[in-house]
Amino acid sequence: DYGGTFEQLISASRRLTLVVPITLLIIFGLLFMAFNSAKDAALVFSGVPLALTGGVAALLLRDIPLSISAGVGFIALSGVAVLNGVVMLSFIRDLRGQGMELDAAIIKGALRRLRPVLMTALVASLGFVPMALNVGTGAEVQRPLATVVIGGIVSSTLLTLLVLPALYRLAYRNKTSA
DSSP: OOHHHHHHHHHHHHHHHHHHHHHHHHHHHHHHHHHHHHHHHHHHHTTHHHHHHHHHHHHHHOOOOHHHHHHHHHHHHHHHHHHHHHHHHHHHHHHHHTTTOHHHHHHHHHHTHHHHHHHHHHHHHHHHHHHHHOOOTHHHHHHHHHHHHHHHHHHHHIIIIIIHHHHHHHHTOOOSSO
């Protein structure tokens, strides 16, 4: 019955419009509690929009329509997107806490966290490849979710490695310690 399916789609869409903002708010709240700083929480949280952009771009590249399972992928991606940012920013903050100058801490932090950030992104992405390439039973649910997560992880990893250190420098360039 198409009417029932359409009603379920509308209901799921409504739930997502409520769940997504709440999820993002919870993520920001957890970041704030972890760093005890709204500025640092915002810096790490800045990875979420780029991750979401990467997810949308991946859907467009694969010609996959936005769906409920893609929406679930965006929710999962939001959590994954901040993970590498937390790893990077925590290390830079530790170096600053030890008295290292801003630029030196950023460079050393970015270089020392390069491998962990890349490994986390690679492992997470590779885990979704079978779902992204699935053409059998359940593919219509698995492919959008996996495509969003893989595309978002790629873009958020670039943010973590390139943009986050630059944003940190801009945010703290006039302070002597973080």
